[in-house]
Amino acid sequence: MxxxxxxxxxxxxxxxxxxxxxxxxxxxxxxxxxxxxxxxxxxxxxxxxxxxxxxxxxxxxxxxxxxxxxxxxxxxxVCALPMTRQQININTLDVTQSVLLEALFDPWLSPVQARALLQQRPAKGWEDVDQFLAQPLLADVDERTKKQLKTVLSVDSNYFWLRSDITVNEIELTMNSLIVRMGPQHFSVLWHQTGESE
The missing domain is CATH 1.10.40.60 (EpsJ-like)
Incomplete structure (x- = not known):
């Protein structure tokens, strides 16, 4: 990449x-x-x-x-998460992050195609990774590569970055938090960081 x-x-x-x-x-x-x-x-x-x-x-x-x-x-x-398995949510990738798809699908996906793929994403996202891999722009990707990428690609997330800008008595504060989904309705804050992230 x-x-x-x-x-x-x-x-x-x-x-x-x-x-x-x-x-x-x-x-x-x-x-x-x-x-x-x-x-x-x-x-x-x-x-x-x-x-x-x-x-x-x-x-x-x-x-x-x-x-x-x-x-x-x-x-x-990039991100640093407390997990060893690489996972990329194709439903939250921004067009400006299309280089991630280029790298994963090298040599089958050009920069223009990677951006187009993200721009063609359904309004509610892809239902599953298979629906994403069935896109016409990925038709030339061999089945072995698609199988390998199924372990890396995802349509949901368990980790979330929350940035909060808070004003208390005219004092402005920025707080960043890493939140993990522990279950369907259970979330936990892993850590907070006060101030801008570098």
């Missing part, structure tokens, strides 16, 4: 592999370009790689090869 954001192939690979090394459980380099503790301990403010899933997307800012410009491009495309 990074290479689709006008990032040269080498740098995209460096960032992707370094991010993998940053969150994997061990402290040894398993990829060709990835970086581990030795890279981060040599910085002016040393630190260890997380070696666990990201708690917040802002942690990506320290990954080898990342800069603020690319981070700002990636920020609306």
């Amino acid at each position: 990074i290479s689709r954001l006008d990032v040269p192939a080498y740098r995209a690979e460096l960032i992707a592999e370094s991010l993998w090394e940053f969150i994997d459980e061990d402290r040894s380099v398993q990829t060709r370009l990835g970086r581990e503790d030795s890279e981060y301990l040599a910085r002016s403010v040393p630190f260890y790689a997380a070696n666990q899933p990201l708690a917040d997307i802002s942690e990506m800012r320290v990954v080898q090869g990342m800069d603020d410009g690319l981070y700002q491009k990636l920020k609306p495309l």
Whole structure:
């Protein structure tokens, strides 16, 4: 996906592999370009790689090869959730996030086709992933790929980001909350963050 954001192939690979090394459980380099503790301990403010899933997307800012410009491009495309299974809700993807579909359906979906697919979404969303995968723009995608993507794509969500702008006695406050659906009518707040998200 990074290479689709006008990032040269080498740098995209460096960032992707370094991010993998940053969150994997061990402290040894398993990829060709990835970086581990030795890279981060040599910085002016040393630190260890997380070696666990990201708690917040802002942690990506320290990954080898990342800069603020690319981070700002990636920020609306990624999230950090307390789960190991990747899941993308095709009913909540915005047209500006079509690059996610491009990356998932590479080489079958062009940027124009990915945007068109999201623009053609039914008003109430797709009923299920099969209905989405049956769209004419995805007709050339092989069945093996469609089967694999069925484990990644979804038409509903269990995690929700809530941004609240609050004014109390002329004092303005922004609060962000991560909420998880625990059951049909049961939601729980996982955490709150006061102030703007980076």
